Amino acid sequence: MPELGEVEIVRRNLEKWWVNQSAKQVVILDGDVFSSGQDRFETTMTQVAVKAGRRGKYLFVTFANANVIVFHFRMTGKITLEATPDARFMRVAWQVDDGWLSFKDARRLGHIDVFSAEEFENYQPIAKMGPEPFDITGAQLKERAGRRILKSALMDQSVIAGVGNIAVSEVFWRLRLAPDIMAAQLTEIQWDELASGISDFFSEVIEVDEADEIEYVNQGGPNTFDVYGRLGEPCPRCKTIIARQKIGGRSSYYCPTCQSAAA
């Protein structure tokens, strides 16, 4: 579920489903999901969950004993609530008042860590992460991005937290930025538009996609985006056929007319 908006939706769901309770039963179906702390997982899960938090694309739950369990979904991970759990793709499951929560991950790229409070403080991916999109100005974004290809800079989590491949395609289309534009080419006004555009995009995702289970465009879910995943379809603005180009190893979808380099 991977970009910031979807992770935030799961965080809110966990606040409803899990916080103020402890797991009644815990089942580990695939111990490989732990990149650290498997030996502390079950004892931590017996504690009451105090808070569900998020930084960028990382989701974490803080427990009564101050331990923190961190979830990262990578490409295809999710947390579901089911009355009768379906074991397909399930890696870990735990029972709460409303049913069974489980971490599911078809591609098995996601991971879980169990940290003490101090270890969590020092967890580098979060410690080094840039500001949340809701808390950054255009000028700050410009300074942090440096002089790289803009897309690469935005996807660097230490520049700004939570931006992924879909957000880049969608926000670039809205602002009419060419997919391969360099950071140094943006005007001050465009930096401001970019900072607010990213923040608006995530706010909308959270609003539109809020649901008990996240659906992925690439796994049969509906495509609610303007250009992402729409190769060969007409641009919603000008009807030019949407193209695709790899930038920094990741596909960018864009309108060759609206998003010309000169713009």
Place this chain on the structure above:
DNA sequence: TAGTCTGTTAGACA
């Protein structure tokens, strides 16, 4: 079928 795609990111390399 076989090849190509996929919402991520750490680590290897130039």
Place this chain on the structure above:
DNA sequence: CTGTCTAACAGACT
């Protein structure tokens, strides 16, 4: 340090 590429993995689509 910077940027670029790949692996990790498994399923869906062409």
